[in-house]
Amino acid sequence: MLLELKNIYKWVDQGGKRIFLLKDLSFKVEEGEFISIMGPSGSGKSTLLNVIGMLDDFQEGAYTFLDEQVHSMKDKNRSKLYKEYIGFVFQAYHLIDELTVYENIETPLLYKNVKSAERKALVADMLDRFNIVGKKDLFPSQLSGGQQQLVGVARALIAKPKLLLADEPTGNLNSAQSEEIMKLFKELNNEGVTIIQASHSESNAAYGSRIVKLLDGMVDNS
């Protein structure tokens, strides 16, 4: 088992009312799964991904990641954990505008203190694999959306994570580009990377091995 969420509650207080973002949510992920989380806007997809990615807190419940208790962990250890095992892909790509393609992909390695020579080799492999060697010195603003997302995925994978979290990875892409990314995800999954993606689209969700439906912060079992 890769991770398990047990009875997670997350809420915000707004105008005297308590609004639940996640409500008594329990969720288990085995290694090698490809899960698509679906649900309407505001159902809690992004919040769930952020909680899994340890970017966001929750108020109640228990979260176990690779047998470690995330909810009772110090910030420092938590960041060590996700730096090691989790990669992120975003709908808006979130590349650093001031860095070139090469440098964007390299950045996670810098934070893991990988040596320069090894970094070069790893980034070169990645550029090669995604066929973007020719674009390595360009800045994000010089790329199309699909290309930017490719870089985003490459960057997420460079540190060899066990888990890839993708929040609407194709939300800003046209259908051809979407398909390319989804095929890539499938391929990665076959290589052993666990993937959890949030998606609106049925066709994208279909690439997953399991679909989890969310409604109002709860798993919708209907």
Place this chain on the structure above:
Amino acid sequence: MLKNYFKIAFRNLWKNKLFSLINVISLAIGLSASFVIGLMVYYDFTFDNFHEDGELIYRITTDYSSPEGDNYNSGVAVPLTKAIKEGFTGVQKSTTFFTSEPARVEAGSSAKTFNNPEKVIYADTDFFQFLNYDFLAGNQATALQNPNEVVLTESRAKKYFPNTDFDNLIGETLTYDDSVMAKVTGVVADFKGRSDFTFQEFISLATANQSYMKDQILDDNWHSTSSNTQLFVKLNNKNAHTNVQTQLDELAKEHESEDAETYGDYRTFHLQPLSDLHFSENYGVFDFTPHHADKSVLISLLLIALFLLTLGCINFINLNTAQASQRAKEIGIRKTLGSSKKQLVFQFLGETFVLTLFAAAISILLAAGLLKIFADFIPEGLHFGLFADPVIIGAALVLIILVTFLSGFYPGLVLSSFKPVSVFKSRIFSSNSHATLRKSLIVFQFVIAQVFIISTIMVGKQIHFLMQEDMGFKTDAITYVRTPWLDSSMEKRELFIQKLKAIPEIEKISLGGSPPASFSWHSTEVDYLDGENQIHSELQLLYGDSSYLNLYGIGLLAGRKLRNDTIREFIINETFRKVLGFETPQDAIGKMIDYSGEKVPIVGVMGDFNQRSLKSKIEPMAFVGDWSRQRYSQFNTVHLALHEANSADWSGVIAKAENHWKSVYPGADFDLQFMDETVEKFYRKETSMTKLLNWATGLSVLISCLGLLGLVIYTTERRVKEIGVRKILGASIAQINVLLCKDFLVLVVIAFALAAPLAWYGLNSWLQDYAYKTSLSWWVFVSSGLGILILALIIMSFKTISTARRNPVKSLRTE
């Protein structure tokens, strides 16, 4: 990692060129001021730090305390120098020397004469054992052991005997003032380090018996003290200080004057550490050393540097926290990619460091300019080359790192605390949440700028007031020249005056002592018996012939002029009349003053005038004739009143006078002084202070306004949409401008409210130094407040009006 930081640092700085420029300029100004001022402090604090056992070396000086105040003299009574040598415990070495100002020296075989050779001393036999000079020729142990011997420094030797080997100089003869012969017995190297011991010619003390200083050197009176007599001791160890001071106190007690009991005038001897020599305001360094460092000036300079640097750092903090939201996305991404908070803070500090380095590079260029501008404050030996000193380079690096931390740390913390989740949901309120801090910092900046502005105006006003204020005597079109003091012949002075009388452009001529206001003064103590009461007072003496008062336009209020030039009579001033308690000037006439046991009548009362700058009060004074002409004439200065109307011809008149001078005093320098220039010299410190203040004000206003401009640009850009909507709803450009500027103007007003009392307090205490002071007028405060308000408004309007004029359709569409 580091390379990556610098790369992104550079790209970020390049992307925000305007803000980077503002930051760099602000920091560069602060840094250059710090560099220059730091250089001055370093320069002044590294004097005489190279002497062997320097911390054990002390100069013995004399302090006087009396009911009227304290007095200080850097010299001692001559008998003390002998007492130290015989029987003092705790002192391992001592040396005595007398500073001397010979009028001329003739250099042996070359037979060349040099006028006023400066920095000549008569040094005792221990001098070269006391201070470690490097002998280039001659023998250190025997150099000054006999009469008629002299040691020269290499620079002086080269001047007197160019192109001669130092070894060949030994045995050459120098003749001082045509009478004192001295054989060169050594040549020493100039001190490599900075030193106040700048003596050039060391004549053996035994030689002094043949010179004009004979009387002083043989003086065995414990009560006559001259700053010429310099006594240095080297203690056995640090702990000997108390012991030596006790022995000095005992000596002072033993040789107490009779006045001590009667008038409360006490004298003590003081051990002045060598390290204090360069800074002592009370004692000065040596008689002929013009520059002594003023610790209070150095401290105010350091404060100015600190302020300017702080202002620069504030700009940086303000602009970067304001811009933080623009970088929030990058921060968020980096965090999800695994960056820790610490790493982000370091990244940001790295950027700050790059920017500070740029600023430092520019500031070195600016510093070169500042050194020129502040030449008045800067001692001669301080030059740009000092920047290469390793200590200075080290200090500069420390400063750069310090500035990096001061300005980069807080913005770094703000940026690194962004939560990725909030960033990606664009829920950042940073620009508002740190607004209070930014506002406080702006207020702080403008408080400093305001205080500077108000001070500048007030100091200017005070100086104008002092310059305008009537001294009480005529200062225009009056010049004076001092006759060579070595030549005491009255006949020559008369001859010179006779020749001058032939020049028609000279209106009046007088022979006398110093002018009514000068840097030198003669004072004595007198008594007056008013029935029962004895009035004891200090009295300044002004010497002049019968036309002196007339020439300077000093009027007689009662009585008559002196009957002749040497008769013993007083014409007292109004202040002295009041001290003596006479109701009217008329009452004073005919009264007798007790002067050194002699009764001298008051024959006249003259109007009051200022004897020195208007900082000091008018002192009791008496106008007298040349009483001691038999021994030594006080009438050594020729005063000339020129026709005011034809000032264009003055240079011709002066040339003629100089010709006459040359015929009477061949070989002597003709140094004619204008009275009004002498008066201006009283205010040299104030004048240079004004200059400093002007610059400090200009720079602090510049930095503060740059920061304000940056923030206005930023906030205005953020409100483009709001402005568009308001325009569509019918707001005019003026209304929008008011809307945009209002917040900032309020800050400027708050700053004024804080600055005004601060400035009032500071200036009020500054003005206490002056006997004559201008008023702290309300208009100074109001005008400087309004001035900066208008300036701020103009600067802001650059940006706000252009934004307000933008077509709302465009700004709304791009949203």
